[in-house]
Amino acid sequence: MEKKNLDWGNIGFSYMPTDMRYVADYKDGAWGEGRLTSDSTVVLNECAGILQYCQECFEGLKAYTTEDGSIVTFRPDLNAERMMDSASRLEMPVFPRERFLKALDQVVKANAAWVPPYGSGATLYIRPYMFASGPVIGVKPSDEYQFRMFVTPVGPYFKGGAKPITLCVSDFDRAAPHGTGHVKAGLNYAMSLHAHETAHASGFDENMFLDPATRTYVEETGGANFIFITKDGEVVTPKSDSILPSITRRSLMYVAEHYLGLKVTQRPVKLEELQEFAECGLCGTAAVISPVGKVFDHGKEICFSSGMEEMGPVTKKLYDTLTGIQMGRIEAPEGWIRKIL
Secondary structure (H helix, E strand, O other), X not given: OOOOOOOHHHOOOOOOOOOOEEEEEEEOXXXXXXXXXXXXXXXXXXXXXXXXXXOEEEOOEEEEEOOOOOEEEEXXXXXXXXXXXXXXXXXXXXXXXXXXHHHHHHHXXXXXXXXXXXXXXXXXXXXXXXXXXXXXXXXXXXXXXXXXXXXXXXXXXXXOOOOOEEEEEOOOOOOOOOOXXXXXXXHHHHHXXXXXXXXXXXXXXXXXOEOOOOOOXXXXXXXXXXXXXXXXXXXXXXXXXXXXOOHHHHHHHHHHHHOOOOOEEEEOOEHHHHHHEEEEEXXXXXXXXXXXXXXXXXXXXXXXXXXXXXXXXXHHHHHHHHHHHHOOOOOOOOOOEEEOO
């Protein structure tokens, strides 16, 4: 199959419309037959629940061309299950796991020419999302919904390599106690935008959000989980009910323990203990791991010994191993790779 004539090594991390996307409608208490369409336009009633009360959830994952030329996705069953959890929390109808996976296969196959070639550094980003499409004026769940899935080729999140970034401890809260911080709802990301722009205006790359109840424990950034490496090589991730359960983070923890033989701990992490860690990173679908070199806490500079020039040694091993699994260079645990073509 012939690929699209793109300069794959130089495409950015931005939206590029592709040939086909998937659409399914929920009406009268049931999901209708899904379909592929070339139309990228969404037409909504002015009183649609998504516009009035922000009933929406989404996912993000990627398709890769592996070393042997196959087109695969990475642990999409976990994306399907997390989206089901998000929908339930937001009083939306669950889109079934098997239908999610079937839609994924259809969309990637229909856009196979847009999957970047192996070695280009680019991937095919996949965005499933669901929103309330029926009209609602009283504050209540909608009766109608739409599930959609589109894809877009994206370049590497960091062109020229992942250089350590600088964070600031945010004065804002990302999520409320017992709120929706643990689900992938668009409203959470909207709430983080002001904090994100405020951090950028002050010269920082991202925020470090603390727990909203006591503001003493590290939670996450606006769109990624934290991982920390102790001076003796233990991998630590924050534990909290208001952190989004990152699939990348869960995969990295498995890789750390079962591939690299490292001790792995998930526990509450106090802000005051950051100076005791040797390495820090942000993990998520887009970049896999973004190394962190410094954290500024209201005038106090916390520096990790891994420095500001490159990834720390343990973080680099984690990154290389997980991307090796995704690209087919390293044998994957059973069930992690879903082959599409």
